[in-house]
Amino acid sequence: MPRPCKFRTVSHRPEAVYYKPRAIPMTMLDEVILTFDELESLRLADLEGKYQENAAPMMGVSRQTFGNILNSAHKKVADALVNSKALRIEGGTVKLSVDIKTNKCKCTRRIK
Numbered sequence: 001m002p003r004p005c006k007f008r009t010v011s012h013r014p015e016a017v018y019y020k021p022r023a024i025p026m027t028m029l030d031e032v033i034l035t036f037d038e039l040e041s042l043r044l045a046d047l048e049g050k051y052q053e054n055a056a057p058m059m060g061v062s063r064q065t066f067g068n069i070l071n072s073a074h075k076k077v078a079d080a081l082v083n084s085k086a087l088r089i090e091g092g093t094v095k096l097s098v099d100i101k102t103n104k105c106k107c108t109r110r111i112k
Contacts, residue, residue, distance in 0.1 A: 005093040008037040008069070009060040013096060020086040032080040035092030038073035045070050 013036065020029055037059065044055040056066035080087040 006061065007093055007095045008040070009058065009097050010036050010040045010092075010094045011058070011097050012040060012043055014039065014089055017089040018086065019080075021084045024084065026086070029084070029086045031086045031088050032076045033091070034073060034076050034087055034089050036089065036094045037069055037092045038076065039089055040094075041066060041070040042073045042077070 020026065040059060041055070044050045044058060045052065048055075050058075052066050052070070053063045056063045059066060059069075061069070077087065079085060
């Protein structure tokens, strides 16, 4: 029996959770699902320029796990861009460390 997945800490939840290529009807598109922890790893590593060993503790995971999450996120985003697929952001085993309404740290919330 595999070990249960550890909750990853996410401090940012996007306002828009769906992206699609322009001028292609939704009925003709395949979807790629990017989880909140994958989006957080992209934000920390690519947008904020943090090294994996510094970003991993911010998410509450090991450096290797952070690297695996980031690699998965890069593959999914590349698939969506290259193959003209819609990108939906949802789910994941995460706990939100910021109050969504005020964008300030508050209690931890879990998103599944």
